[in-house]
Amino acid sequence: MTLRERVWLHCEELWRFLWGWLPGGPGTVIRRLAYRPLFARAGSFRSGVGVVIQGFRHIRMGRGVGLNRHSSLYAARGRITLGNNVFLGDFSSINGNDAEIIIGSDVAIGPMTLIQGANHNFDRLDIPIIRQGHSESQVVIEDNVWIAARCVILPGVRIRSGAVIGAGAVVNKDVPANAVVGGVPAKVLRYRDLAR
Numbered sequence: 001m002t003l004r005e006r007v008w009l010h011c012e013e014l015w016r017f018l019w020g021w022l023p024g025g026p027g028t029v030i031r032r033l034a035y036r037p038l039f040a041r042a043g044s045f046r047s048g049v050g051v052v053i054q055g056f057r058h059i060r061m062g063r064g065v066g067l068n069r070h071s072s073l074y075a076a077r078g079r080i081t082l083g084n085n086v087f088l089g090d091f092s093s094i095n096g097n098d099a100e101i102i103i104g105s106d107v108a109i110g111p112m113t114l115i116q117g118a119n120h121n122f123d124r125l126d127i128p129i130i131r132q133g134h135s136e137s138q139v140v141i142e143d144n145v146w147i148a149a150r151c152v153i154l155p156g157v158r159i160r161s162g163a164v165i166g167a168g169a170v171v172n173k174d175v176p177a178n179a180v181v182g183g184v185p186a187k188v189l190r191y192r193d194l195a196r
Helices: 003-019 024-038
Strands: 045-047 052-054 059-061 065-067 072-074 079-082 086-088 093-095 100-103 107-109 114-116 118-120 134-136 139-141 179-182 187-191
Touching (some): 024 045
Parallel strands (some): 045 065, 052 072, 072 093, 079 100, 086 107, 093 114, 100 139
Antiparallel strands (some): 118 134
């Protein structure tokens, strides 16, 4: 990370410190005004108390985005794109690392969910795991997806349009369109009845 990038991240932290704790409606309005110029692109959005955003200039958001209390977006080196009407539940995290995470429109992400763009490398025995770096891979979540509470979405996954991810699922492979998946690791349980 260059010196300029480090300075920028410290400025972002100061900005969050100044505005991130303000409660209620006034806090939401002030954060919208204070944060909007920092994003690469931002439509209308709502940011709750305690939301942590790192790498504003690598994040693009559409209209109607809701970042609920204590959720987080990390894109210091990677990129995050959120479509229209994306909701990120309490204590959820989207961590781009050096990867790209793309989330379509009309996506609901439940509380305490983690979407991860990288995993630790761990194959070598002569180097501690923490020093072996990461393997990054793009994550794509298409339109009209519901991810329930406490899910983990791992790097390299594509969740197709209309899918439902059951609570507590760990998604480590692609999810077909309109599939309902659950479990650890997540497996297809059934498909949504589109005839109703």
